[in-house]
Amino acid sequence: QSVLTQPPSVSGAPGQRITISCTGSSSNLGASYDVRWYQQLPGTAPKLLIYGNTHRPSGVPDRFSGSKSGTSASLAITGLQAEDEAAYYCQSYDSSLSAWVFGGGTKLTVL
Amino acid sequence: QVQLQQSGPGLVKPSQTLSLTCAISGDSVSSNSAGWNWVRQSPTRGLEWLGRTYYRSEWYSDYAVSVKGRITVNPDTSKNQFSLQLNSVTPEDTAVYYCARTDWGVDAFDVWGQGTVVTVSS
Numbered sequence: 001q002s003v004l005t006q007p008p009s010v011s012g013a014p015g016q017r018i019t020i021s022c023t024g025s026s027s028n029l030g031a032s033y034d035v036r037w038y039q040q041l042p043g044t045a046p047k048l049l050i051y052g053n054t055h056r057p058s059g060v061p062d063r064f065s066g067s068k069s070g071t072s073a074s075l076a077i078t079g080l081q082a083e084d085e086a087a088y089y090c091q092s093y094d095s096s097l098s099a100w101v102f103g104g105g106t107k108l109t110v111l
Numbered sequence: 112q113v114q115l116q117q118s119g120p121g122l123v124k125p126s127q128t129l130s131l132t133c134a135i136s137g138d139s140v141s142s143n144s145a146g147w148n149w150v151r152q153s154p155t156r157g158l159e160w161l162g163r164t165y166y167r168s169e170w171y172s173d174y175a176v177s178v179k180g181r182i183t184v185n186p187d188t189s190k191n192q193f194s195l196q197l198n199s200v201t202p203e204d205t206a207v208y209y210c211a212r213t214d215w216g217v218d219a220f221d222v223w224g225q226g227t228v229v230t231v232s233s
Contacts, residue, residue, distance in 0.1 A: 052218065
């Protein structure tokens with residue numbers, strides 16, 4: 001069981017907006033540690049999408065946005081495209097484990 | 112452009128040592144603003160951070176509790192690379208292993224290696 005909890009799957013039609021939640025605890029997100037989000041296409045390494053809760057690396061479309069409040073964080077994708085179909089993972093630091101921790105991942109299906 | 116190139120065997124026998132190397136181009140393993148990590152991924156354990164090494168006037172290493180005592184992450188400044196050694200492996204260590212950079216300004220895993228499928232089996 002992952003330290004950060006994500007829904008196993010979400011889906012949406014092209015052009016729609018979806019959100020993926022990430023729930024933590026007082027030793028990670030609730031302790032003010034930042035959340036990061038990664039996109040993983042089948043057979044490839046994860047790719048950084050969001051860092052510092054809300055910041056996008058250069059090259060990441062502004063259709064992707066992140067937010068964080070208390071022990072929860074969210075990734076939003078607007079204008080859904082077929083190429084967005086992938087697994088998405090949240091990640092933070094956990095002070096109880098003294099380790100970087102990941103969510104279990106959410107599989108996005110574009111209908 | 113920073114790139115990480117992994118190498119190492121894809122099959123390891125139980126009780127033996129898993130050894131992987133990650134060669135760095137476009138950055139330095141001795142950088143004062145980066146950390147060099149190993150992360151693995153399996154269907155049962157998901158994405159799991161294993162450990163890192165980094166240089167801040169001297170060398171440091173941090174390891175996940177789940178593998179502490181079995182893991183070593185070492186820099187090799189002469190070849191600009193870093194390595195993973197995981198001892199006494201069991202089938203539970205079967206996974207895709209990734210090396211990844213943490214850039215201190217971004218504070219995230221911003222560059223990843225291509226991944227190495229490692230199977231622990233006799």
